[in-house]
Amino acid sequence: AKLHTVAKAAGKLYFGSATDNPELTNVQYISILNDSATFGQITPANSLKWDATEPARGDFNFSGGDQIVNLARANGQLLRGHNCVWHSQLPDWVSDGNFDAATLTSILQTHCSTVVGRYQGEMYSWDVVNEPFNDDGTMRSFVFTDTLGSSYIDIALQAAKAADPNTKLYINDFNIEGPGVKSTAMQNLVKDLKSRGIPIDGVGIQAHLIVGELPADIQQNIEAFTALGVEVAITELDIRMDLPATPDKLAQQKTDYQTVVSACNNVSECIGVTIWDFSDLVSWIPGTFPGQGAACPWDENFVKKPAYDGIVIGF
Numbered sequence: 001a002k003l004h005t006v007a008k009a010a011g012k013l014y015f016g017s018a019t020d021n022p023e024l025t026n027v028q029y030i031s032i033l034n035d036s037a038t039f040g041q042i043t044p045a046n047s048l049k050w051d052a053t054e055p056a057r058g059d060f061n062f063s064g065g066d067q068i069v070n071l072a073r074a075n076g077q078l079l080r081g082h083n084c085v086w087h088s089q090l091p092d093w094v095s096d097g098n099f100d101a102a103t104l105t106s107i108l109q110t111h112c113s114t115v116v117g118r119y120q121g122e123m124y125s126w127d128v129v130n131e132p133f134n135d136d137g138t139m140r141s142f143v144f145t146d147t148l149g150s151s152y153i154d155i156a157l158q159a160a161k162a163a164d165p166n167t168k169l170y171i172n173d174f175n176i177e178g179p180g181v182k183s184t185a186m187q188n189l190v191k192d193l194k195s196r197g198i199p200i201d202g203v204g205i206q207a208h209l210i211v212g213e214l215p216a217d218i219q220q221n222i223e224a225f226t227a228l229g230v231e232v233a234i235t236e237l238d239i240r241m242d243l244p245a246t247p248d249k250l251a252q253q254k255t256d257y258q259t260v261v262s263a264c265n266n267v268s269e270c271i272g273v274t275i276w277d278f279s280d281l282v283s284w285i286p287g288t289f290p291g292q293g294a295a296c297p298w299d300e301n302f303v304k305k306p307a308y309d310g311i312v313i314g315f
């Protein structure tokens with residue numbers, strides 16, 4: 001059974017994967033990525049971020065983004081845009097520019113409308129705002145909140161809406177897989193945006209998880225979002241472990257992938273699941289969490305792991 005085929009049969013819109021431009025030269029990798037029965041959706045992992053798309057003010061670069069958009073189009077795969085505004089991979093010219101509020105507003109509007117507008121009609125959805133919250137539910141401090149407060153979120157969403165009225169506008173974050181203060185903060189944000197008529201269509205639950213440490217009540221938590229009138233997507237799923245991998249850890253990982261997928265599957269407004277790349281060979285985890293890895297459903301030799309079957313069973 002292939003993953004997107006199984007997801008579609010269960011009534012979901014897609015099963016997808018992140019990918020990144022340097023990976024596209026690996027022939028084994030690309031043959032799996034290009035299989036639209038396995039992946040019905042692609043997310044560029046880096047090439048639409050601010051540092052890649054506007055490395056200097058007004059100097060836009062879409063070479064990496066275009067490559068992945070063209071690949072997905074050729075394969076008939078949906079796309080998620082990632083992302084318009086985020087505290088990380090934000091160039092110094094933005095962070096350290098000491099711009100006043102009016103200038104920073106204009107910079108944000110220009111960035112979001114140019115990047116989203118570039119792909120008008122191509123993107124199923126966009127992570128317009130990425131990782132707005134700290135784990136305690138307060139808004140993360142960075143140049144946009146420091147200068148504009150939470151209004152930066154309104155500005156980004158409105159600019160994205162004007163640039164592509166039909167793409168679904170998402171706010172995306174991690175540690176909102178289960179109930180808690182951060183999930184509550186995201187729900188309050190969605191309610192506030194909706195009450196003020198600011199466009200918001202979806203909440204992205206990243207789901208960078210740890211084997212054997214899944215939060216309880218993932219399905220109930222997804223339902224708490226969809227009850228607000230937004231859709232939900234699992235946007236960046238991976239489930240890491242302390243290395244080395246052992247048969248026991250891989251078996252628990254299979255269960256954990258199944259748990260996340262089935263929580264989404266059980267909620268009709270949870271529209272799809274994206275893994276944050278599919279092979280341990282290219283996963284971001286070992287570089288960011290030293291000593292951890294083996295987080296993906298395919299191993300570093302492109303052999304399917306038990307986690308693959310966990311996903312199939314989950315749908």
Ligand code: XIL
Nearest residue numbers: 020045046082130131206208236284
């Ligand atoms: C990661 C990429 O996968 C890495 O290649 C990059 O070095 C850092 O960013 N949350 C997000 C993603 O929203 O953009 C991050 O992607 C992973 C965490």
